[in-house]
Amino acid sequence: MWRKISGWSLISLCWLQLMVVVAQAQGDSWLYPTLLPNNGVLAVTQRSLQTTPIVTSTVVVTATALAPSVDLTERWIYVNLTEQSLTAYQGIRPVFTAFVSTGLPQYPTVQGDFQVYVKYEATRMTGGYGADYYDLPNVPHTMYFYGGYGLHGAYWHNNFGVPMSHGCVNLSLPDAEWLFNWASVGTWVVIRE
Numbered sequence: 001m002w003r004k005i006s007g008w009s010l011i012s013l014c015w016l017q018l019m020v021v022v023a024q025a026q027g028d029s030w031l032y033p034t035l036l037p038n039n040g041v042l043a044v045t046q047r048s049l050q051t052t053p054i055v056t057s058t059v060v061v062t063a064t065a066l067a068p069s070v071d072l073t074e075r076w077i078y079v080n081l082t083e084q085s086l087t088a089y090q091g092i093r094p095v096f097t098a099f100v101s102t103g104l105p106q107y108p109t110v111q112g113d114f115q116v117y118v119k120y121e122a123t124r125m126t127g128g129y130g131a132d133y134y135d136l137p138n139v140p141h142t143m144y145f146y147g148g149y150g151l152h153g154a155y156w157h158n159n160f161g162v163p164m165s166h167g168c169v170n171l172s173l174p175d176a177e178w179l180f181n182w183a184s185v186g187t188w189v190v191i192r193e
Contacts, residue, residue, distance in 0.1 A: 076188035077151070077179070079169055081109060084161045086151075086169065088182060096182065098175040101154065101164035109167050114145040114189045119180065125152075127166055134166065140173060141180035145189040152176055 072091040079086050081102055088096040103109040122138040127148065140153035151169045153176030160172055169191075171179065 079191040099161040101170040103167040107166040116143045141176035
């Protein structure tokens with residue numbers, strides 16, 4: 001998501017809440033980020049606007065991660081509860097984004113850092129009580145990450161971008177299939193407001 005703040009062009013990459021400067025106009029030059037290997041440090045390099053970039057200076061900024069076991073090459077999933085979105089990352093590079101439906105206020109989606117612990121091509125889901133009881137056969141592309149909380153396809157609604165679930169992260173059928181094929185058991189799932 002691009003934002004314009006006081007003349008800065010920013011992209012929120014959310015490497016566990018890391019805000020990365022993609023490019024900043026600085027007179028007749030731009031600032032570009034460069035990741036330094038194996039240490040979670042971002043070097044911001046200033047280059048001229050000429051066709052052949054000339055490095056004029058480098059500033060090193062330390063990146064703070066909320067889940068230190070996610071490295072710069074690892075696949076991980078970020079769920080933004082406020083925006084009702086999911087982004088799949090390879091290190092800090094976003095590779096896939098989709099709208100999701102997370103938990104309703106009375107059934108909030110858990111927040112924190114989790115790992116996918118089991119995957120099912122399809123599974124039956126039951127839960128709730130009384131008028132809120134549900135029994136859904138063949139829920140596709142399910143990946144559980146915390147108890148009964150999972151990422152999965154939802155064939156019973158098409159209202160993605162709006163909270164609708166009993167706590168799981170609902171995706172459209174094509175999005176759930178893509179994510180299921182991309183992620184593996186052990187993939188980190190980071191959920192924040």
